[in-house]
Amino acid sequence: MLNYNKTLPNQLTNWAFSETAFKPLLLGKCESIMSLGNGYMGLRSVTEEPYIGETRNLFVNGTFNKFDENEVTELPNAADVTRFDMLVDGRRFSLETGKVEEYSRTLDLRHAELIRSFVWENEAGKRVRFSFRRFVSLDNTHVIGMKMEVTPLNEGIQFSVGSGINAQLTNTGSQHFHEGEKRIFDKKYMQLEQTTTESKVHFIIHASHRLSLNGESLEIAPKMDIHRRKVALSYTLDIPAGETFTFEKMSTVHTSRDLAFEGQELSVMKEAALAQAKEADRQGYDALFELHKQAWANVWDRYHIEIDSEQEFDKLALRFATYHLVVMTPAHDRRMAIGAKGLSGEGYKGHSFWDTEIFILPFYIYSRPEIARSLLEYRYLGLEGARRKAQENGFKGAMYPWEQAWPTDGEVTPVWGEVDVVTGLQTKIWSGFIEQHITSDVAYAVWHYYKATGDQDFMERYGYEILFDTATFWASRLEWDNAKGRYHINEVIGPDEYKEHVDNNAFTNYMAHFNMELAIQYYNELQSERPEILERLEESLKLQESYTAWTSKINQIYLPQPNEDNIVPQDDTYLTLEQIDLTKYKNQEKVGSLFREYSLDQVNKLQVSKQADIMMLFFLLENKFTPEVKKANYDYYEPKTLHDSSLSLSTHSILAGDFGDSDLAYQLFRKATEIDLGPNMHSSDAGIHSASIGGIWECVVMGFAGLRMLDGKLHLNPSLPQAWKQLKFPIYWQGVHLNVHLTHSDVLITSSSDEPLALTIKGNDVLFHKELHLPL
Incomplete structure (x- = not known):
């Protein structure tokens, strides 16, 4: 069901993966692994049209609430802005009816955009091409953009679409919000306010639509609806065969936890949020997406890691890990941390574990030290x-605490x-x-x-x-x-x-x-x-x-x-416990x-x-x-370890490499990459596995490259898999930017510092200035 060989425009490979068939009983996997975010908020990649078994999640980092005295605090599931209720010739559109051809749902990692397209044929034989695009902006972290294109292929259709802000959602049954004020400005800008029941965090969510036919703007008077916990607009039009109707939706999300509104009156936040919503609508999907793309281009420049591998999947897996590390991390606010499922699902309630310090923090220590510091300041708070x-x-x-939410909660x-x-x-x-x-x-x-x-x-x-x-x-x-x-x-x-x-x-x-x-x-x-x-x-x-x-x-x-x-x-x-056959x-x-x-x-x-x-x-x-002790224990404990935790495989991979078994290290690395990205279609229903995502980077940089901090010194002990010809990656060490290039036969390191730099390579102390090139 997953295609790992998706080629993007300009012949870009290993930057995307696709779902190749719609399966209504297998919704959770792609909702999670294709989730979008920017560290401020995370949006689960549910389909626009609704299905039984879907999980619509929008989380804003740090907005924890306790539903009831008998439950623990969790990230509340905020109002949904992604649902489109569509009718074709007066009948509800669903992929569970009619015929579906050319189905593809793709996560473009390079541009952090979700793209879904297919041709649908209804019972009357009318064929319609649908295309959906979506992003959560990394440039303006309050913005969600959506774009739908509908093209009848053989006969015209009457098409209706309704969309708005739906707060009739829960966290698996727990409703975390009071009923809030709802309003529609100028028959265009929808506003919904919701406040958490216990922590009293205010959410202000806006949404608006832009309509066009064949690129020409359309002005259609909408039907306006305000119901309990819901506000929506709906439109109906005739689309002739061969013509394309485009429906854009721009949404914005703000909360009283935002640093910009700390200590401010609610009216100040509402006014600023409405102004930003209007500006997002004025700019539209394409313009805002270009800014978002540039922000992601800067990300990939910063975290640029190259693997020359016989296995193309390895490149995709590392980019997948880097993508999710970025979308789950609250780089904007030290009061917030990384949940065990990131912001991709309700699993573990958005709480932070030791996963961050041991499996995720090293990525930031060596790639973005200022973010590592912010995550540690969260622990100080x-x-x-x-x-x-x-x-x-x-x-x-x-x-x-074993699990931590808002830093002072305990x-x-x-x-x-x-x-x-x-x-x-x-x-x-x-x-x-x-x-x-x-x-x-x-x-x-x-x-x-x-x-x-x-x-x-x-x-x-x-x-x-x-x-x-x-x-x-x-x-x-x-x-x-x-x-x-x-x-x-x-x-x-x-x-x-x-x-x-x-x-x-x-x-x-x-x-x-x-x-x-x-x-x-x-x-x-x-x-x-x-x-x-x-x-x-x-x-x-x-x-x-x-x-x-x-x-x-x-x-x-x-x-x-x-x-x-x-x-x-x-x-x-x-060592005294009973042993059983664990095969x-x-x-x-x-x-x-x-x-x-x-x-x-x-x-x-x-x-x-x-x-x-x-x-x-x-x-x-x-x-x-000693190496002898470590190897003996590895041989003893590994057969007894089921790896039922996603944290486990990356650690075993790194240690296998330390013992010189590069084949086993690589096998375990591949298993780690497949925890979320692999073919098991239920592995990630509750959300992605944050620690495993960080562990993938650790396998590459701390495992195969052998990068370690030992006794305060930088060590490099490379042992590349046989499938890899070379590995390149950047790191920061003591404020110095280094570029490391490894092959099976040599190492090349360049330094940004004017001062000599000391490190240990394969047990030998080295002092170099600007550039080091050594045989291995």
């Missing part, structure tokens, strides 16, 4: 909620999840209570950003405070085991979420230890070099007391060591098939993992383990 969570759980410092993880196949009850979601490694993941990301960018201003304003208060949490979280004379971390969930309530999850313990190491290191550095910073933080953080706790406990934290077979136990009991689950077509036969409690007692756990530890803290 989240210290309020993190401190509250620590206090509520009897700890000190900052305990980051923990927003739902309590109840899917059905338990044994009891028939809902399964309790323990992550918000005991999956605590997120706290050290944030600290790790702060350190990663700082060492790669040298951004001292960030550390002084935000970074040190995050590192110190997260370390204070861990110091208070440690539990003394009197019998063994050491500190444990009990009752947790590690990255492998198929193991709940475990003691001494290795990833959690090592990362907590590393978090405290960083706090001690930077405390000592500041004490000798910048004591005024410590003085500023002392009153709020009680740093002297915290420092005593860090230093007195850190050397007594239990860090699981390799056994006689070099295996690091994932937790205290994993059919490893070969599953849909993730989570294990739970058709086992409950989570039963899975908890088996040697089976959801995702990389020990492997994540080796990736983040690779210098703490």
Whole structure:
């Protein structure tokens, strides 16, 4: 059903993919993977005409609302502007009736435009060509543009189209908005106001239409409708055979969360929004699309990565990943973050996880450091909620939420999840209570950003405070085991979420230890070099007391060591659990098939993992383990890992490359690229997989190119797949722009700096000025 070889005008290849047939039972996949956005808002790519099973979503970043006291906050599904209700000769138009030929729905990644076209024949034998185009502007982030062209091919038709702003939508049943004011100005400009029920965020949405026949403007008096939560205009005309009716719709979206309207009266926002809506209508689709195209041209210039591969799909997959990284990221506002489904669907309610810090942030650290900083400032703003969570759980410092929404909200993880196949009850979601490694993941990301960018201003304003208060949490979280004379971390969930309530999850313990190491290191550095910073933080953080706790406990934290077979136990009991034949689950077509036969409690007692756990530890803290230990653990844990999390495959791919198995690394990379973009037509129904999208970039740059930050130094250890002849990519390192060109035989790096640059290539330290060319 998906065509990956779509050629765009000017013979551009590997810039687009298409849906080649309309299947009403398979709507969700393309709605998600073809979704549009600009970081401010995301629009799910549902068809214009409605179908049972569709999911119309429009999300504006940061506008979280709590529907009910028994539910958690989520991004509310704003009013829909994409639906067209169409009649052909008085009968409702639908692709479920008549005949459909030449069907194609394409996402043009280069220009971020959705294009759908087909020839439809009704029961009377009339053939009509339809063409739809749509974009969410990257130039003006408040604008959505739509354009429809209708051409009868053999006989004229009477055509009616109704379109407006429809707020009769929910988040899977939860209505997040009060009924708001609706109005039509000058029989043209529709306005709908809606306000969230709990957070009181105001939305102002406008829409207008432009009509033409064969390029000549049409003035048709519309039928105006205002109903409950809905405002619309409809038009009827006769279209002769061979002539083309063009219907444009320009919509604008503004909210009181917009920085431009912070602290302003609602009337000010409404006036400004209406003026912008009128200007968008005046300019029209084509003019606004040209500005949008230029904004995307700048994106592709900035993130330009070239792969010379025998497999053309690899190029498309990387561009697909880059596209979604851009459309999901709120580069405009540090109060907002990236959801686990981006802005492409209702999955995970728009909440942010450790996905951002570990799988997405590296893309921005090395490509757009200013955006990486903004995403970390979001975590700084989240210290309020993190401190509250620590206090509520009897700890000190900052305990980051497993799921975070508006930064000050604190923990927003739902309590109840899917059905338990044994009891028939809902399964309790323990992550918000005991999956605590997120706290050290944030600290790790702060350190990663700082060492790669040298951004001292960030550390002084935000970074040190995050590192110190997260370390204070861990110091208070440690539990003394009197019998063994050491500190444990009990009752947790590690990255492998198929193991709940475990003691001494290795990833959690090592990362907590590393978090405290960083706090001690930077405390000592500041004490000798910048004591005024410590003085500023002392009153709020009680740093002297915290420092005593860090230093007195850190050397007594239990860090699981390799056994006689070099295996690091994932937790205290994993190696003693029952082993079963996992072959059919490893070969599953849909993730989570294990739970058709086992409950989570039963899975908890088996040697089976959801995702990389020990492997994540080796990736983040690779210098703490020998190659022999890493390889032994890879061989032990990989057969037991079902990769039921989209986070897993990219990590295993990178580590396979580290072990010199480039064929396996490439196979796992390809599997990672197919999580969303692949042929499984239900893989992305609830939205794209943000972490996997970031992981694709990591596989290429941190895996095959071997780019790493180790001990504050830049390392490059290339191992290209056999299918690739060369790889080119840009990065930023310590404020210097580098262009890296790799082949199987050599490396060429150019630098924008006038100063010499040091790095390590395949274990050898190199110092170069402006250009470096070395054999591999």
